[in-house]
Amino acid sequence: MKKILSKAYWADRDVEKLVGLQLRYGVIISSLMVLLGGAFYLFGYGRMSVPDYTRFIGEGPGYTSLKGIFTGVANLQVKEFIQLGVLFLIATPIFRIAFSLFAFVLEKDKLYIGITLLVLCVIFFSMFGGLKV
Amino acid sequence: MSILIFTIILLIGAYFAGLLGSLTGLGGGVVIIPLLTLVFHVDIRYAIGAALLASIATSSGAATAYVKEGITNIRLGMFLEIATTIGAVIGALIAVYTPTNTIAMLFGGILIFSAAMTLRKKNQEASHEGSKLASFLKLNNSYPTKDGEVSYKIKNVGAGFSIMTLAGIISGLLGIGSGALKVLAMDATMRIPFKVSTTTSNFMIGVTAAASAVVYLQRGYMDPGLAFPVILGVLGGAFTGSKLLTKMNPKALRIIFCVAISFVAIEMIYNGYNHKF
Numbered sequence: 001m002k003k004i005l006s007k008a009y010w011a012d013r014d015v016e017k018l019v020g021l022q023l024r025y026g027v028i029i030s031s032l033m034v035l036l037g038g039a040f041y042l043f044g045y046g047r048m049s050v051p052d053y054t055r056f057i058g059e060g061p062g063y064t065s066l067k068g069i070f071t072g073v074a075n076l077q078v079k080e081f082i083q084l085g086v087l088f089l090i091a092t093p094i095f096r097i098a099f100s101l102f103a104f105v106l107e108k109d110k111l112y113i114g115i116t117l118l119v120l121c122v123i124f125f126s127m128f129g130g131l132k133v
Numbered sequence: 134m135s136i137l138i139f140t141i142i143l144l145i146g147a148y149f150a151g152l153l154g155s156l157t158g159l160g161g162g163v164v165i166i167p168l169l170t171l172v173f174h175v176d177i178r179y180a181i182g183a184a185l186l187a188s189i190a191t192s193s194g195a196a197t198a199y200v201k202e203g204i205t206n207i208r209l210g211m212f213l214e215i216a217t218t219i220g221a222v223i224g225a226l227i228a229v230y231t232p233t234n235t236i237a238m239l240f241g242g243i244l245i246f247s248a249a250m251t252l253r254k255k256n257q258e259a260s261h262e263g264s265k266l267a268s269f270l271k272l273n274n275s276y277p278t279k280d281g282e283v284s285y286k287i288k289n290v291g292a293g294f295s296i297m298t299l300a301g302i303i304s305g306l307l308g309i310g311s312g313a314l315k316v317l318a319m320d321a322t323m324r325i326p327f328k329v330s331t332t333t334s335n336f337m338i339g340v341t342a343a344a345s346a347v348v349y350l351q352r353g354y355m356d357p358g359l360a361f362p363v364i365l366g367v368l369g370g371a372f373t374g375s376k377l378l379t380k381m382n383p384k385a386l387r388i389i390f391c392v393a394i395s396f397v398a399i400e401m402i403y404n405g406y407n408h409k410f
Contacts, residue, residue, distance in 0.1 A: 016207065020200035023193045023339075031190065031368055038140075038361035046137035051358065056176040058353030065351070082357035089186060089364065090346045092193050093339035100211060111270070115211055119340070122218040126225070127347045 026092030033085030151370020161367035162188035181308030182354030192338035199332035220301020221344040237405030244398035247313035248391040255327040259285035305345035310338035
């Protein structure tokens with residue numbers, strides 16, 4: 001653990017490469033989750049008729065909040081499992097920013113630590129700022 | 134129609150949307166909105182939710198390679214992401230108060246603009262004059278080419294930043310990556326070589342889309358039954374497209390597709406004008 005936190009460990013590895021890998025694995029993992037959930041969704045709901053997508057009703061709390069999605073996944077609901085994959089996909093680029101922040105901290109680039117924090121703040125504001133109206 | 138049949142047809146449709154988006158350089162999200170609304174008659178709000186996810190998936194998937202090759206300018210991307218994320222949040226806010234027909238017409242307009250942008254002449258040259266602000270922000274950089282590293286300098290940072298804010302607003306409002314506007318800001322205004330501006334734009338699309346996606350998810354725009362075939366189909370299509378692009382030069386194809394896309398855009402505008410959304 002101590003090794004992972006030391007600067008020399010990271011200097012040997014190219015942080016930019018890590019950012020690239022993190023993006024790739026984020027997409028792969030989230031699409032596998034969506035695929036798995038989707039397969040069970042088709043298995044369970046495949047024969048039902050298509051919901052009316054022509055009118056917008058909006059999704060229920062089970063698909064729109066962290067609590068709803070996690071409760072659904074805990075109760076083995078397939079649609080909530082797909083939604084968890086969706087959540088993971090949305091989180092992938094956000095994690096990428098956190099990764100870059102880490103890289104700029106190692107480089108002691110104060111200007112870009114500030115810029116990266118600002119971008120993170122904007123995203124957190126849109127997450128928790130109650131903008132859903 | 135049963136869910137099984139619907140999902141299979143949508144999966145195939147999304148695959149071709151991803152392929153088309155990749156070959157034309159428009160991005161998978163842009164093609165998915167007319168597919169869902171005009172072909173499947175899905176409400177445009179669900180279509181926007183699905184398109185945002187398609188944009189995040191294709192942009193993150195493709196960014197990997199370019200970041201590794203060192204073409205992407207990460208500092209430039211991060212700096213401009215201040216503009217695009219703020220814009221995206223504003224766009225997602227305005228979306229609530231914008232009638233869906235207006236959104237459809239605006240989308241058609243942006244689609245035509247994007248198609249025209251992919252056909253125009255690109256800035257290949259690296260500029261050697263930079264502004265003071267660009268060097269203060271450490272935006273000047275270099276990128277690998279066949280003839281070795283080429284360094285470039287950047288100017289008009291303020292103007293580029295403003296266009297990026299607009300690109301962010303459009304992206305948040307319509308649920309697309311608005312790569313064409315991003316490239317316009319970097320390529321035509323900041324005089325960044327084409328290869329750097331396209332890869333950096335692609336790198337930024339995921340973050341911009343995520344900033345508005347968290348709002349749309351909470352608003353209930355993202356349906357798991359649509360997200361599942363759209364994400365997988367578009368990713369598959371984009372992957373095939375990137376493999377095809379290394380083997381052929383799709384210049385003629387690109388023109389045909391862009392003309393076709395413009396007709397689709399006109400239909401979006403026409404339907405929006407007649408209040409069919």
